[in-house]
Amino acid sequence: MDRREFMRMLAAAAAGGMTLRARAAGPEGAGLYDLPRHGNVSLLHFTDVHAQLMPLHYREPAVNLGAGPARGRPPHLVGKALLSHFGIRPGTREAHALTFLDFEAAARRYGKVGGFAHLATLVKRLRASRPGALLLDGGDTWQGSATALWTDGQDMIDAAKLLGVDVMTGHWEFTLGADRVKRAVEKDLAGKISFVAQNVHTADFGDPVFEPWVMREVNGVPVAVIGQAFPYTPIANPRYLVPDWTFGIDEENLQRTVDEARAKGARVVVLLSHDGMDVDLKLASRVSGIDAILGGHTHDGVPRPVAVKNRSGQTLVTNAGSNGKFLGVLDLDVRGGKVASHRYRLLPVFSNLLPADPEMAAHIERVRAPFREKLAAPLAVTEGVLYRRGNFNGTYDQLILDALMAEKDAEIAFSPGFRWGASLLPGDTITQEDLLAATAISYPNVGVNDMTGATVRAVLEDVCDNIFNPDPYYQQGGDMVRVGGLEYACHPGARSGERIQDLRLRGKPLEASKTYRVATWASVSEAARDAGGEPVWDVVGRWLRAQKTITPRTPNLPRLVGVGRDPGMST
Known part of the structure; x- marks a missing residue:
């Protein structure tokens, strides 16, 4: 082992919260996996x-709110609150694995x-x-x-x-x-x-x-x-x-x-x-x-x-x-x-x-060899962290929403509250593999529909109840549908049908009887399947290739009402 490798091991040991003695007893990682x-x-x-x-890389959530008696209890803890509850030292490997804190720097440090x-x-x-x-x-x-x-x-x-x-x-x-x-x-x-x-x-x-x-x-x-x-x-x-x-x-x-x-x-x-x-x-x-x-x-x-x-x-x-x-x-x-x-x-x-x-x-x-060229096909370069995890929009979700609205000339876009898909760091090339890691499903078609403001609100209320119903047996365990173009307030603790408030499009209140052009994908209905439509990866891929460089995305997050100092939300 040369001096550079020895110093790298020492740095890894210190970063992981292990002493030199613990690391010196065996190969790198022995202290973590010697159970x-x-x-x-x-x-x-x-x-x-x-x-x-x-x-x-996979970034953990900054918002994971619990409903009813689950509020502020595991698993509804994020960031420093999670580390404090479980007695985990900040800045360690375990802290990086379990939280979003200092994500980019920690991801580069720990791999x-x-x-x-x-x-x-x-x-x-x-x-x-x-x-x-x-x-x-x-x-x-x-x-x-x-x-x-x-x-x-x-x-x-x-x-x-x-x-x-x-x-x-x-x-x-x-x-x-x-x-x-x-x-x-x-x-x-x-x-x-x-x-x-x-x-x-x-x-x-x-x-x-x-x-x-x-x-x-x-x-x-x-x-x-x-x-x-x-x-x-x-x-x-x-x-x-x-x-x-x-x-x-x-x-x-x-x-x-x-x-x-x-x-x-x-x-x-x-x-x-x-x-x-x-x-x-x-x-x-x-x-x-x-x-x-x-x-x-x-x-x-x-x-x-x-x-x-x-x-x-x-x-x-x-x-x-x-x-x-x-x-x-x-x-x-x-x-x-x-x-x-x-x-x-x-x-x-x-x-x-x-x-x-x-x-x-x-x-x-062997599995990847036949597809290597397709997997590695470059689409764009991201200048910001792309992630999708948390009760509401992530930056990767926002990218998908922006692409849907641009490519389908839609005022509003909905994207499912999926929690899977790798996170990307600034400077990473977004490849076809990366895009499919966030979109690869068996019902991927994109649709464009005219919806009234009342229907848009009803959709949001229905999904919100699946997330924040105080009875876990009425939850479905996902995250809130991701929303593009539309601003709204969310009161997780309100009664069913009253959680979605103050909907606005381009600063103006959404009108219940007015019709709006809405782009969606991953509809579960047979009608959507039969209607056809492009798979979402084709739509988003086309937009990415045209952009070439993706500037940092700012997630379109709702204004939360009645949440206060919740340990399930980073402040």
């Missing part, structure tokens, strides 16, 4: 990868996160010290990238098998269509990965579509893993893609399934959930007998489980972030037929601290 084993059952958990095989080749290395290291550890995939794995779109999810299915996933559940997987999902489960995953979902049934007779749960033995301990797919799939995504299946929270059936698993000898019962953390917290208080909920959907990186009391004791509720940034490690000490103690760590996956696993790297290279 002592606890107990006799280990569960490794990732979720919401959104088909990101390559390392990336990219995630990447399946680096995740594979971490999984193998942990399994070497935890014989029999189960690897659980919380869903949203087969969608979110160009290669996943072009291979119908096959790139991710093969990567998950190579990674050694034992059990998974789903959400965006269903947007590939029911036939594709069934074919993948019955053929591609058979004998390798169990796809579980207790809350998906046939619409005719109510039969289970997938295995509700599976039993796995870990070091002599029977462990039941129950699946909970996203309960609002036919609402948040097109119903026509899964026309013969029903979804729901299905609390009563879940309790029966837990009881069945216990009756058949399970000493540990885990719910692998894609509900969203607020829903899981409520569910944990009402369903008994679950030791832990390993959750996803809302992309919340939560460093410690929340212990929720219920009539049989307590349930640990976790959420393991998104985009391959984190791997959750839950170690359980099972004695006398029950969990006696636990240890949990949410490990950030820093690609410059974990060498790429050769086997996974070779798979990724």
